Amino acid sequence: MPIIEINHKKVHIQELNKGAEQTVVLIHGMFSNLSIYYFNIAPVLAKKFHVVMYDLKSHGMSERFTDGYDLENMSSDVLALMDVLEIEKAHLVGYSFGGLISLKTALKAPHRIEQLVVIEAPDPQDEKARNIIDEYSKEFLEHYVANFTDTTKVQMGKRQMEKNHRMYEFLFNQTSIKADMIKEKHFLSEVDFSEFKLSTMLMYGEDSNCRPTGEWLNDQIGRSELKLIQGDHNIPIQEPVLIAETIAHFLSKSLKIVSQNHG
């Protein structure tokens, strides 16, 4: 498995179509991993772009860390990843908490970002996610999995249940993740979007609890468009091909601009 070192952490990455002119960095959400993009979304984007996927710290096959889950640290990891891979400028695509990381990165270093795609980023002020951490127990995971499988159809057996339980227990009980999430409570309301000039596509599920955040962001960001996709918060699993093609179409606009400028 390709492992690189970013900010003194071992990070699992996957790359496709390395020779392409423009790069897309894909950022997954909390408690997930890069596989959300690997099978369906990344191969479609790789027809035109160099695609980089990575596992966030303590997720997937990346090294476990006890701290640094705030958006400042997580966005530093994105920029450091680009430095290590010698990528001057890239498109960013982020899903769920990864959407907030991509937004933070774009606010911090707009000169390094071509265009931005934010999928189902939640409002961190929503306390539901933090309550999950407070109330976490193995019984909670079993209940969560039973409900989660309604929309994703993926069954979780005993070994997976244990594996996930170990990950949640580590993240919730041994890391600063909860304190870091509380720190970001006012992230969206404190951003000055008047200075935000990047071309941005927002993708939200029609039936998602996060949809109001997408609509709010669409009002705040000057150069944004909101695409509503049939489904809920799990749209990358429910409609991967549509998501991939919509992103490819959106990002390809800049390919046209680049080729016009070149010739």
Next chain:
Amino acid sequence: MDTLNTTEKLNHEELFTLLKGFITEVIGEEFAEEMDITPESSFTKDLEMDSIEIVSFSEKIKAHFGDQIDFTGWLSSMDLDELINLDLRMIINYIYECQ
């Protein structure tokens, strides 16, 4: 060890042994021994492999067979139901045809 092997076409039994080895590396010997891995074993239901483990398995196939097999491309052509029902025999047949 992941090695590029393009010299000889493997038969179904050899492919099964190879892939079983990859699965053992991915899920760990302890779990692999507990499970009776057969060509009929489905990835998600029987072997309980999650998607990041299937990524790892895919990478091993890529590393072993190189460009002659577009395993990820083949997987990406499947919908969720097909992926859930994917078993070892389907992969063996696919690789056998591609060699």
